[in-house]
Amino acid sequence: MSTTGHHAAHKVVVIGGGYAGTLAANRLRTRPDIGVTLVNPRPEFVDRIRLHQFAAGTGQATADYGTLLGDGVRLVVDSAERIDTAARTVRLASGRALGYDYVVYAVGSTCAIPASVPGAAEFAVPIAELEPARRLRARLRELPPDAPITVVGGGLTGVETAAELAGQGRGVTLVCGHTLAPSLSAPGRRSLATWLSRHGVVVLEAAAVNEVRPDAVVFADGVVRASALTIWAAGFGVPRLAAASGLRTDALGRLLTDETLTSVDDDHVVAAGDAAAPSGRPLRMSCYAAGPLGARAADTVLSRIAGTAPAVIDLAFTGSCVSLGRRAGLRQFARKDDTATNVYFDGRMGAMYKELTCKVALWKIRREARRPGSMIWIKGGPRPGQPVADGARDDHGARDARC
Structure with a gap:
């Protein structure tokens, strides 16, 4: 990182320092005449795919931007409140304004607890962002080991959170609005269900939460289940x-x-990551897609500066992976259009693969810092023809593909 770039020929402001924004900021440095400013509300990078580990106390989920950003990228710790497209400035919460020639819009995704569920916003703790994960970590430290915990959300975020806690011997109920892990194949789901059952996780499928209380969860059928801590991952x-x-x-x-x-x-x-909706048909929110989207956004800006036609997004999915505590995991393979096949592997090999992919996510950002333009990805996906498979957003959304 540095504070250079104020008088560069072209000014680019990247809003959001997650997987997509950080990689885009590094990639923009392929031209020495671009001044890159990265705006992020936190002084540290959040490794979101590890938030379930952080909350459970089994790992960390932050990284120093000094290890991720290349020379010439200026980090501004602040929140963007408005993009003034007429004046070409980004208005910040501090009152400052940053002038730009181009903006890379990479604000990511947030937790979303529905107001329609009484008590959810007040008593449930989300796990999609660092600050709620910190609160969750503190709450878990205070809970007796045998206190009942409810995780609401049957996508991979909810599954990983439930599994991490079950691996510590906690009593966990996992509530699925529809199907357990809908992004997986039927054989993959059976493997997942077997692991959860063996570790004492009670899985409730097609279950709707009507109310969250300080010490219980109320379901649509009127059943009340004790819950000393309710975690929202839906x-x-x-x-x-x-x-x-x-x-x-x-x-x-x-x-x-x-x-x-x-x-x-x-x-x-130009947009990248979870907050982009190309042609109104967004790719699945995921760390997997964030890197290529960040790279493509940077390339679009570079093309426009050079006066050449930008390329269209072309990303093929390969599947998803999920951790099951620290000693097991599952790798699900998919077709390029993101529909799951019946091919997967699990167990210890699944855990090793998941850990490797988590490490690779940051490695790619660091490599882009050292060698701008080095990011490559698997192409040949369905865009811009047919839409990407969307069934996995059922309970889940933002982190379904994990990495």
Whole structure:
């Protein structure tokens, strides 16, 4: 990192320092005449795919930006409140304003506890972001080992959280709005269900939570189950910055773009990661997609500066992986359109694969810092023709593919 770039020929402000934004900031350094400023509300990088470990006290989920950002990237710890597209400035919470030639919109995703469930916002603790995960970690330290815990959300975030706690001997109930781990194949789900059952996790499928109380969860059928701690892992949203800036979004609030990730309203705003909705058909929210989307967003900006036509996003999915405590995991393979096949492996090999992919996520960012333009990814996905498979967003959304 450095504080250079104030007088560069081209100024790019990257909003959001997650997987997509950090990689995009590094990649933009392929041109020495670009000044790159990364705006992030926290002084440290959040490794979101490890938040379940952090909350359970079995791992860490932050990294020093000094180890991730290349020379020339200026880090501004602040929150963006509005993109003034007319003045080409980013208004910050501190009152500052950053001028730009291009913005990379990489604000990521957030936890989304529905207001329609009484008590959920007050008594349930989400796990999608660092600050709630810290609260969750503190709550878990205070709980007796035999206290009943409820995890709401049957996607991979909920599964990993439940498994991490079950691996410590905690009594966990996992509530699935529909099917357990809908992104997996039927054989993969059976493997997952077997592991959860062996470790004492009670899985409730097709179960709707009607109310969260300080010490219980109330279901749609009137059943009340004791819950000393309720963890919310069912659904994710995105920050409202795009809408607040007068830019068009989809129903969830993701920035509407074309297939080059350029805003449909302003070709000086380019999106990446969870908050992008190319052609109104966003890719599945995931760490897996964030890196390629960050790279493509940076390449789009570089093309526009060079006066050449930007390429369209082309990303093939390969599947997903899920950790089951510290000693087991599952790797699910998928077709390029993100539909699961019946091929998977689990057990210790699954755990090793998951740990490797988590490490690779940060390794790719660091490699881009050392060698801007080095990020490559698997291409040949269905875009821009048919939409990517969307069934896995059922309970889950933002971190379904994990890494």
